[in-house]
Amino acid sequence: MFSAEPMQKRLQISGTLLIVGLVIEALCLLSKGPIAFVIFVSIGGLFIAVGVAVYLLSLVTHQG
């Protein structure tokens, strides 16, 4: 369950996105095929990019 504190909640959302992205990337690295390459770059990369972006946004929008 996500925290009630806004900053911690954003970190949890960022972390959840990153976990999904990292798990996808690990699975794609284990299965070597053209489709794994595409999923690695598109879906895994997207989750990691959004996860990192949410984390950075949470830093710059944090009050106090």
Place this chain on the structure above:
Amino acid sequence: MPHATALIVALTVFSAALVALLVVRPSITATRSGKILAFAVLFLLPLLSAAMGVSDEMDHSKTTTFCLSCHTMESYGKSLYIDDPNHLPAAHFQNHRVPAEEACYTCHADYAMFGTMKVKLHGLRHVYVYYLGTLPKPEDIKLYEPFNNRECLHCHLGARSFEEGAVHNADPATMPAIKANTLSCVSSGCHDVVHDIAHLHDAKFWQGSN
């Protein structure tokens, strides 16, 4: 699995485990050291894992087994074993004039600036066609552009067998034309037997060194 890939997978799983720790216990980011940990775990480690993963995937996508993993390419892979020294790809593959494990990529790379990216974008299109489009017959597959001599000269330029080759120097205009890409290396009468998959059923095959 290669050791490098195993290490990258281990790093990726380790990163995911640390991220999971932060998701379960976000309160640890309240302290100064927790904030530093969060920066490493939510920013540095995922980017490092992703970058190393992309590099590994890019390297793997250059391998012959990767290219031949689509069955449309099966005939082209088979043509590398044709037992005929005049068959250009087979002679290069069997005599290790190109690295056997990166045979397709070595000749079909674009040795120009951003060439690798261009080739990989073509590869993405191939994946799209393979899974979602209409597959052409292997013999109907054509290059996007006529084969550029630059790809041959990447290795052969300066090589004695090329520079002093009798046919290459029989006419003084030939060598400059080859180097300027106005006379193709694979033009008729030169090295023109390339992936002759239409005649695979008549071909004799080399069984390999194993």
